[in-house]
Amino acid sequence: MLRKKIPLTRPYVGSEELEKIREVFQSGFLTKGEMLKEFERKFKDYLKARYAVSTSSCTTALHLALASLGIRRGDEVVVADFTFPSTANVVIYQGAKPVLCDIDQKTFNIIPEEIPKLITRKTKAIIPVHLFGHSADMDPIIEIAEENDLHVVWDAACGVGTLYKGKDVGTIGEISCYSFHPRKILTAGEGGMLVTNDEEIAEKALALRNHGLVTQGGRGVFKYVGYNYRLTDICAAIGIVQLEKVADLIADRQRVAGIYDKILSKLKEVSEPFVADYCTHTYQCYVSTVVEPRLSRDEVISKLRKEGVEAQIGTYCLHIQPCYERIIDSSRKNLPNAERAYETSLALPIYYGMTEEDVDQVTQSLKKVIGSN
Numbered sequence: 001m002l003r004k005k006i007p008l009t010r011p012y013v014g015s016e017e018l019e020k021i022r023e024v025f026q027s028g029f030l031t032k033g034e035m036l037k038e039f040e041r042k043f044k045d046y047l048k049a050r051y052a053v054s055t056s057s058c059t060t061a062l063h064l065a066l067a068s069l070g071i072r073r074g075d076e077v078v079v080a081d082f083t084f085p086s087t088a089n090v091v092i093y094q095g096a097k098p099v100l101c102d103i104d105q106k107t108f109n110i111i112p113e114e115i116p117k118l119i120t121r122k123t124k125a126i127i128p129v130h131l132f133g134h135s136a137d138m139d140p141i142i143e144i145a146e147e148n149d150l151h152v153v154w155d156a157a158c159g160v161g162t163l164y165k166g167k168d169v170g171t172i173g174e175i176s177c178y179s180f181h182p183r184k185i186l187t188a189g190e191g192g193m194l195v196t197n198d199e200e201i202a203e204k205a206l207a208l209r210n211h212g213l214v215t216q217g218g219r220g221v222f223k224y225v226g227y228n229y230r231l232t233d234i235c236a237a238i239g240i241v242q243l244e245k246v247a248d249l250i251a252d253r254q255r256v257a258g259i260y261d262k263i264l265s266k267l268k269e270v271s272e273p274f275v276a277d278y279c280t281h282t283y284q285c286y287v288s289t290v291v292e293p294r295l296s297r298d299e300v301i302s303k304l305r306k307e308g309v310e311a312q313i314g315t316y317c318l319h320i321q322p323c324y325e326r327i328i329d330s331s332r333k334n335l336p337n338a339e340r341a342y343e344t345s346l347a348l349p350i351y352y353g354m355t356e357e358d359v360d361q362v363t364q365s366l367k368k369v370i371g372s373n
Contacts, residue, residue, distance in 0.1 A: 006362055008310040011182045012249060012352035013238065020237040031232045039236035040193070042243055047170040049195045051202035054236065055209055058157040058179030058192035059086040060229040065153045065175045065194055066094050066125070068204040075124040080110040080136075080155075081318050081338035083129045087155050088318050091127070092327065099123070100319050100328060102335040106274035108132060108287065108314065108345070111337075112140035116148075125151040130159035130169055131315070133185070133253075133282035134275065138164050138172055153177065160186045161250045163280035170195050180239055185253065185284050186246050188239035191231045249352050253283040256354045260286055263363045269295060269370045270346065286350040287314045289341075295370055297344050303369035309362050314345025 024035050036054060044052035055061040071077060073095030079088045081100040088098040099118045104111050110128045126145055128136040136154070145152045154169065156162070157179035162169045170176040176195045180188035194205050204224070207214045212226030242249075257273070264272040269292035275281045290297045297313070304311045317338045319328050349362055366372075 003308050003361060005308040006310060006349045006358055007351070008312055008347065008349050009183045010351040010353075011187050012245070013187070013242075016241045016244075017238045020241050021234055024233045024237050027233070029233055031230060033233040035233040035240070036231060036236045039188075039231075039239045039243075042240060043193055044195065046243060046246070047168055047176075047195055049170060050197040051195070051199065053194040053196075053202055053205045053209060054231040055192040055194060055229045056231055057086075057190060058155070058177050058181070059090060060209070060227070061177035061192035061194040062086065062127070062153065062155060063090040063093050063227070064205040064208050064229060065177055065201075066090055066096070067208055068201045069125065069151050069153070069175075071096050071124055071151075074122060076120060076122040077124060078115055078118050078126045079318070080127070080129045080131075081335045082108055082315060082341050083131065083155065083318065084157070084315055085318060085321065085323070087127055087129060088324070096124070097122075097327065098318075098324075100335060100338075102337045103341060105337045105340065107134050107136075107276055107279075108341055109134065109136040110141070112137055112144060115141065115144050119144075119148055119150070123148070123150060125153060127153050127155055129155040129157070130162050132273070132287050133158050133162050133284035134273070135159070135162050135164040135169050135279040137276070137278065138169065142173060151175075157181075157192075158184065158284035159282075160184065160284075161246060161282045165278050166280075174198060175201060180235070180242075183284075185249050185282060186239065186242045188231070188235040188242065191235045191239065250282045252352045252354075253286075253350055254281070256350050256359060257281070257283040257286055259356055259359045260288075260348065260350075260363070263359070264288055267367070267370075267372055268292065269372055270366065283350055285314070285347045288346045288348060290344045290346055290370075292370070297346055300346060300366075300369055304362075304365055307365035307369065309365045310349060312347040314341060314347055317342035 075096040091098040180191040208226040209229040212224030
C-alpha cells in the first residue's frame, strides 16, 4: 500500500483567515490600514509589551532594530554562529561586522560564557537566537551586556510563546524580533514584528520602516534615509486570526513533540531535542540529532524523502558559508559545536493536527533508514 507523504510543516489556516482577508478587501486599504494597527495592538497585548512595529519579515525587523540603535560601520556585533544567515546579514547591512560565537551542543543556542571573550572596544551589541522555539539562557547574557554597556537584540524568529523561567521571551530585554513565515507557529504568510518597551526605539523603527517618514508641523517630512519594510493588511489579517489560535497551535506541537520524544528516547542512533530546565519549548521545529558517527545526516534526509517523509537540516553554521569567507577573521573560526550541529541536526516533520499515525510513519521510516531494530 502506498504510504502518504508527510511534509516537514503545514500551516494551519482556513475559513477564519479568509473571512478576515475579506474584511481587508472591503475596507479599501490593502496596506497601512486599520487591520495592520489591530494586529500590532493585539500582538503587543499578547506579549504585554508597550510597542510592536510590524515589518515585512523578521529579517527587516532585525535590520530596523540595529538601525534604530545606531549600529554603524566599524561596529562589531556578537552573533550566534548556528542560525539562519539573516541574523548576521543584518549586521553587514549596517556596515558593521558580525563576530560569531559558538553554541551549546544541547540547546543549539549561544554559549553565554563565550561572549565576553569576543568583546572588544568596537562591540556594540549581541544578537542571541531563541532557536527552534528553545529559549537562549537570557539572564547571563543580559548581565554581560549591562557590564559592557551593550545592546541586546533577541532574534525570536522561532520564539512565539517560548518561555524563559516562566516569562515570555518577548517581555524580557530591550528588543525582540519575530517571524511570521509559513514555517513558524504563528504565520501571516510572511512578515515580522519588532517588539520593545522603549518609546524612542519604537518611534524610530516606525519611521524607518516607511522610508524615514515622520510628521512635523502637520506635514510629512523624511527625517531618516529609511526603507520600505511595511507589512500588508492582508498579512496582518491572517496574523490576527492566527494569534487567536496560538495557544492551541503551541499545545498541539508540544503534544506531537511528546510522542516523538518517547520513541526517539529508545533509539541509540538519533537523540530527541534537549530542553533546559529554564525553558518551555514550543517546538517551532522538532530538531533531533544524529549521534551515531557511522551515519551521514544528509543520507538520512535523502533516504527519508524516498520513504515519503520530508526532513531537513536544523539550520546553518555561518562561519563556513562562502559569503562570510572575507568577513569572518580566520582566528575566530574555531567553533566546533556549531559545525557539529550543522552536520548532525535533523529536523523532523511537525505541524498542527499531526496524528500519532503520522508520527509513527515518520519514526518507522527513520528506524528503517538508520538500521535500528
